Amino acid sequence: MSGLPILTLLTFIPVLGMLIILVLPKENPKNIKITALLMTVIQVVLAGFMMSGFNYNAGGIFDQASFQFVEKFRWIEIEGGSWIGKIKIDYFLGIDGISAPMVLLTAIISLIAVISSWKINTSVKGFFALFLLLDTGMMGVFVSLDFFLFYVFWELMLLPMYFLIGIWGGPRKEYAAIKFFIYTLLGSIFILLVMIGLYFSAQEVLADGSKVYTFNLLSLMDKSNYTADGILSPFNPANLRLIAYIAMFAGFAIKIPMFPFHTWLPDAHVEAPTPISVILAGVLLKMGTYGILRINYPIFPEITVQLAWYIGLFGVINIVYGALVAMAQSDFKRLIAYSSISHMGYVLLGMSSLSVAGINGAVLQMFNHGTITAMLFLIVGVIYDRAHTRGINDFGGLATQLPMYTGFVTVAFFAAIGLPGLSGFISEAFVFIGAFGYEPVRILTMIATSGILLGAGYMLWTLQRIFFGEKKEKWASLTDLDTREYIMFIPLTIIIFLLGVYPSIMLDIMSTSVNSLVDFISNNSALSSFGGI
Amino acid sequence: MGNIIINDLWSFLKPEIFIAGGIFIILLADLVIRDNRKAIHFTALIILIAAFASALLQMGTESFIFYLGKGNNHGLLAVDPMSTFIKLITIFSTILIVIFTITSEEFKGSKFKSGEFYTLLFGMLLGMLLLSSGADLIIIYVSLELLSLSSYVLAGFIAGSNRSSEASLKYVIYGATSSGIMLFGISILYGLTGTTNLYAIHTILVSPHVNYLTLGLSILMIFIGIGFKISAVPFHFWTPDVYEGSPLPVTAYLSVASKAAGFALLIRFIKVGFISSVGTNGFWNFYENFDWQLFLIILSIASMTVGNLTALWQNNVKRMLAYSSIAHAGYMLLAIAVLSEKGMLAFLVYIAIYMFMNLGAFYAVMLVANKKGNEEISSFAGLGYKNPYLAFGLSIFLISLTGIPPTGGFIGKLYLFIALLDGDMYWPALIALLNTVISLYYYVRIIKEMYLTKALDDTTIETSKTELTFMFALVAPILVFGIYFTPLVNFCTNFVRILGF
Incomplete structure (x- = not known):
């Protein structure tokens, strides 16, 4: 690993871009767009460079030595008196096999979203400045290994997202924006409470031998660091670990979004401009499941095992409920939004299996969902830009008129359904294999398979209503894809095909870490001293 | 003997001496250079900066001043780190208020008498400085009255404005009633203990012979006076009307400095009067005579909930900020309710940041009101495009008031919740956090108006x-x-x- 602080660069390159954009004159929007494009291209190059130096055999998860590209230095250090201990917070970045795919995904989706924003013409300067700030927040979440830092990045995204939906959104943008803001803030207060609770429950041993309370996620995973009477310490017979787990899970679940916290998502998607929908579906939703895998699972392994069935249950509810509601939609974008909820359910189901196959499937599904759903939202954007309507029933017979578009749509739809040979199939198959093998969630898995059927139902029905059947006169003037749109679709299509026929590219990155996560949970979940509620 | 007193005064009371002297200087300057308003502003600033510097220099000193007499080792005033901190906060916010005053449109007219204004402002400040050091109930009461009387007049300082006069009158009526009740409470406490000195009261309350019912009654009565100053629910009814009607610099001043002084009084009253010792873990050990924790938790939760819920419905930004300041009083009260050194630290961090963000928000609102002539929320429509810098600044203040990282407001909240969880106060912490979410709605409402709503007219809002x-x-x-x-x-x-x- 070279001396280049690659994760810091990945995270803060967008902020640099934001500062450049803020000083550029707003009279020349083209320069602003090019700056944003340049920054996201640099990000993708950096992410590629990072992957080239990535060690596929390092586990990560709980062991700092096997994290990669680690950057760690003291950020806050406060010497206290007798009544207040020393406070220290680290600037601690690092990646393992679970965060690496997410970093890659963030870089790719951000670049595609910038290309998709090319047609934004109102307040260009503000749009791209906020967009890049959002990019930093997302990247930061995936690379931080200190809870405090994680939380700061987590909250940093809220405000840009609020403005991006609220200013550049559709007719009910104000409602959607504030709903998003309030839901997510509600979620993050639970995370904050648990974060402070954990802080008071574990002490890290510093180099000089002194003990200090810690926000370090890896130290919080180590049972030997917990104090005897900490409120979230497993050694305290009256601990509140179960409640804390549920609270933090709910905080993350709002972001996924998991039923019954999902109601903000359709509103946000429908009102958000296309690039923001792409970011929202492609990256933001992953932060919820990523948070659960990164924080809930290894810090509370015994409760994870205890509650796995419920996680699976909510996963199945998401799958089936999302699919059923999607079927009833007549707005194209709303339909995709609900299908996105449905597909996030697979991630939850895979996670609940606590098996290598299931969690591999879940992480792969996070990546695939990111690319496929992003593409689906781009597809909606393309048709909306041309026809200015999203009503599924308004269209018909577009296949002959827009052949290339229809081709890409078909690929994306079939990938979403889970057709073999496309990426969605692999991850869903892994999820089902893993979940079926885990006795407690076997029945749930059987129910979940109906989601595939329902998914095929609404996807094919939509395909039929928009692209086949009778041609409508009023759409005679619609034109097929232009160059910019090809540039957005082709890379995503390549990824979808590539991961469909050769998924090892991605699975190899994550499998060592997933193995060590699964081992860690099974080794740490059976301690008899874990009492209390 | 006389020299000792003078030495004491000079070594420990420099800020107070500067401000008291400043009152005379301003009065004289006003006689001589009446027409040169700039010079008066400037004089006031110089005096305040001198007072601030002298308060900084006495950092870390601890002493009683004005000893009560032979055999008695308590004094009327106590200079200590906590009071110095509150003095720094109040003097610093006064400096900021002077700058407010210079740029305020309300104070531009010929009717504005800068000499009188600064005399009263300094009177208020002197009251606060003495209040934060007051160790004797008599001096506490006198300085509280000095503070209040000056602020009554300042609230109605815009001659000929009905709104301002109404604010002033309401303030007088509420203020006089609550300080009357407080005085009654003080007299009961005196009857119980035979002394008005808090440190002497401390030694007497150890004895189990005190009638707890009477003691509780007197505490409640005294608290009415304090609650009025920090505008805690249910003693907050004056706040929205007075804040809305007063000239904006005065409102901003009341919302920060006057509260800080009130909190200083509350902390000294509790910590000196009622605790037996501070444990090594930082928690305060109490005499079993009054359940301060429960009392403060109830009041703070009521303050933040009522403040936030009522603020949701306001259309006047000044009034909204008045309710928001009630809610923030609730958060700070909760920090004190932990009754530990960590809670105290949380309070100090919170009020320091609160000073910046609340004064900042009021300042930004004033810049808008200067041009628009009112503070209705509709006046903020499209501000994000009319004056991006101003709108950006105000947004930061509002985000910080909500407590979202990476702003100082989050650090204030973080320390508050660290203290709460350290004291095992889970439910109050949860309620406070839910309140944060409620408050988001109305703070963001202003942001929404600035960026998401189209301007109703094309008047420009320019700032120098x-x-x-x-x-x-x-x-x-x-x-x-x-x-x-x-x-x-x-x-x-x-x-x-x-x-x-």
């Missing part, structure tokens, strides 16, 4: 470079402390101690 520079001088600490709060917390840690405890 100086005004913007000053505003960004308030934005800077909020952003800096939000990302790197070590210096702030280290600074505050030095000021947690109270004389004797």
Whole structure:
């Protein structure tokens, strides 16, 4: 690993871009767009460079030595008196096999979203400045290994997202924006409470031998660091670990979004401009499941095992409920939004299996969902830009008129359904294999398979209503894809095909870490001293 | 003997002496250079900066002043780190208020008498300085009255404005009633203990012979006076009307400095009067005579909930900020309710950041009101496009008031919740956090108006470079402390101690 602080660069390159954009004159929007494009291209190059130096055999998860590209230095250090201990917070970045795919995904989706924003013409300067700030927040979440830092990045995204939906959104943008803001803030207060609770429950041993309370996620995973009477310490017979787990899970679940916290998502998607929908579906939703895998699972392994069935249950509810509601939609974008909820359910189901196959499937599904759903939202954007309507029933017979578009749509739809040979199939198959093998969630898995059927139902029905059947006169003037749109679709299509026929590219990155996560949970979940509620 | 007193005064009461002297200087200057308003502003600033510097220099000193006499080792005033901190806060906010005053449109007319204004402002400040050091109920009462009387007049300082006069009258009526009740409470406490000195009361309350019912009654009555100053629910009814009607610089001043002084009084009253010792773990050990924790938790939760829920419905931004300041009083009260050194630290960190963000928000609102003539929320429509810098600054203040990282407001909240969880106060912590979510709605409502709503008219809202520079001088600490709060917390840690405890 070279001396280049690659994760810091990945995270803060967008902020640099934001500062450049803020000083550029707003009279020349083209320069602003090019700056944003340049920054996201640099990000993708950096992410590629990072992957080239990535060690596929390092586990990560709980062991700092096997994290990669680690950057760690003291950020806050406060010497206290007798009544207040020393406070220290680290600037601690690092990646393992679970965060690496997410970093890659963030870089790719951000670049595609910038290309998709090319047609934004109102307040260009503000749009791209906020967009890049959002990019930093997302990247930061995936690379931080200190809870405090994680939380700061987590909250940093809220405000840009609020403005991006609220200013550049559709007719009910104000409602959607504030709903998003309030839901997510509600979620993050639970995370904050648990974060402070954990802080008071574990002490890290510093180099000089002194003990200090810690926000370090890896130290919080180590049972030997917990104090005897900490409120979230497993050694305290009256601990509140179960409640804390549920609270933090709910905080993350709002972001996924998991039923019954999902109601903000359709509103946000429908009102958000296309690039923001792409970011929202492609990256933001992953932060919820990523948070659960990164924080809930290894810090509370015994409760994870205890509650796995419920996680699976909510996963199945998401799958089936999302699919059923999607079927009833007549707005194209709303339909995709609900299908996105449905597909996030697979991630939850895979996670609940606590098996290598299931969690591999879940992480792969996070990546695939990111690319496929992003593409689906781009597809909606393309048709909306041309026809200015999203009503599924308004269209018909577009296949002959827009052949290339229809081709890409078909690929994306079939990938979403889970057709073999496309990426969605692999991850869903892994999820089902893993979940079926885990006795407690076997029945749930059987129910979940109906989601595939329902998914095929609404996807094919939509395909039929928009692209086949009778041609409508009023759409005679619609034109097929232009160059910019090809540039957005082709890379995503390549990824979808590539991961469909050769998924090892991605699975190899994550499998060592997933193995060590699964081992860690099974080794740490059976301690008899874990009492209390 | 006389020399000792004078030496004492000079070594420990420099800020008070500067301000008291300042009152005379301003009065004289007003006689001589009446027409030169700039010179008077300038004189006031110089005096305040001198007072601030002298307060900084006495950092870390602890002493009684004005001993009661032979055989008695308690004094009327106690100079200690906590009171010094509150003095720094109040003097610093006075400096900021002077700058407000210079740029305020309300104070531009010929009717504005700068000499009188500063005399009263300094009177208020002197009251606060004495209040934060007051160790004797008599001097506490007198300085509270000095503070109140000056602020009654300042609230109605715009001659010929009905709104302002109404505010002043309401303030007088509420203020006179609550300080009357407080005085009654003080007299009961005197009857119980035979002394008015808090430190002497402390030694007497050890005895189990005190009638707890009477003691509780007198505490409640005294608290009415304090609750009025910090505008805690249910003693808050004056706040929205007075805040809305007063000239904006005065409102901003009341919402920060006057509250800080009220809190200083509350802390000294509790810590000196009722605790037996401070444990090594930082928790305060109490005499079993009054359940301060429960009492404060109830009041703070009521304050933040009522404040936030009522603020949701306001259409006047000044009034909204009045309710928001009630809610913030609730958060700070909750920090004190932990009754530990960590809670005290949380309070100090919170009020330091609160000073920047609340004054900043009022300043930005004033810049808009200067041009628009009112503070209705509709006046903010499209501000994000009319004056991006101003709107950006105000947004930062509002985000910080909500407590979202990376702003200083989050650090204030973080320390509050660290203290709460350290004291095992889970339910109050949860309620306070839910309140944060409620407050988001109305703070963001202003942001929404600025960026998401189209302007109703095309009047421009221009601000001079100086005004913007000053505003960004308030934005800077909020952003800096939000990302790197070590210096702030280290600074505050030095000021947690109270004389004797």
